[in-house]
Amino acid sequence: MNIALVHDWLTDFAGSEKVVLEILKVFPSAPVYTSIYDRKKVKEFEKIKVYTTYLQKLPLSKKFRSFLIPLMPLAFEQFDFSGYDLVISSSTSVAKGIITRPGTCHISYCNTPTRYLWEPSLDPRASDSALKRRVNHKLRIWDIAAAARVDYFLANSKNVKRRIQKYYRRDADVIYPPVDIDYYNPKKTEKKVGNFYLFVGRLIPYKRADLVVEAFNKLGRELRIIGSGSEEKKLKTQAKENIKFLGRASDKELYENLKSARAVVFPSEEDFGIVPVESMACGTPVIAYGAGGAAETVIPGISGEFFSEQTPEALIKVIKNFKPENYKFEELRRQAEKFSAEIFRKKFKKTVEEMYTDYRETMKLL
Missing domain, CATH: 3.40.50.2000 (Glycogen Phosphorylase B;)
Structure with missing residues (x-):
């Protein structure tokens, strides 16, 4: 089975990037598709095959990533996943908006519905200017369409599951993200x-x-x-x-x-x-x-x-x-x-395999 991973961007190494690395331990041969990749800053992916969009070539794209968000929907839609059986997106923003053919199953691990679009009280960047409010209105319309392209949603908490239901009208299974409790392990x-x-x-x-x-x-x-x-x-x-x-x-x-x-x-x-x-x-x-x-x-x-x-x-x-x-x-x-990386990997593998099997069975009936 050919599998690909998709992530919003690789310009910092934080919680969501750690999740991608744990997913890669489950599916080690999968390449990663992303909008922009800062190889100097995110060295944890240096041994992994990473494909980027045309945004990678723009001057200062790594430094001023947030200014490029209005261009990212088009960039992700241009990826070709026709050679894959399963695509897993890890998304807080635009990665879930990829387009896959009917024979390719798309499972999205959602860290959050796009916060600056749907919860401006938590992320005031969404409404600090009239221009941003206009742009974000258009992005909300695209975001709903993007969520509709996903075959199965996974949420990183019950809290996120409720928000996926509220904003996207989609159900989601909950898999808590991995925490490195082996490192944080004093006697x-x-x-x-x-x-x-x-x-x-x-x-x-x-x-x-x-x-x-x-x-x-x-x-x-x-x-x-x-x-x-x-x-x-x-x-x-x-x-x-x-x-x-x-x-x-x-x-x-x-x-x-x-x-x-x-x-x-x-x-x-x-x-x-x-x-x-x-x-x-x-x-x-x-x-x-x-x-x-x-x-x-x-x-x-x-x-x-x-x-x-x-x-x-x-x-x-x-x-x-x-x-x-x-x-x-x-x-x-x-x-x-209860939130160890080992538990995450086991549950993630089991759930993804079940979803993929369900998808294949559904396709046979069409």
């Missing part, structure tokens, strides 16, 4: 709880680092922030001396902070959210906004606590009553292990 004897709380994430509006900074300004307790982004300068100006910005951290630095923190604070509404699972794998509880993916991974009283509103006051209330000694290392690890 219980290594676990030494520090006197600080930790935020990990990009410093952009919807991640709500501003909420955490405001809360800890009032609390006066130590907060460490790992990450960078467009809001970094503003947040540093607002932060008091008890808040330390560590910038982009190496895997080792992240691991050391995760296993030593009193708790990881996770204030955003995410599609899934890998950071809480990495935290639990390190034996560290999570204080999360009780919505989105965190509501599926964190168990109150077992692996963390929720705050019910995205306000500094709601977060402060939880932190004041929080005691890390109430959470057991073994239970935190056990919860994290």
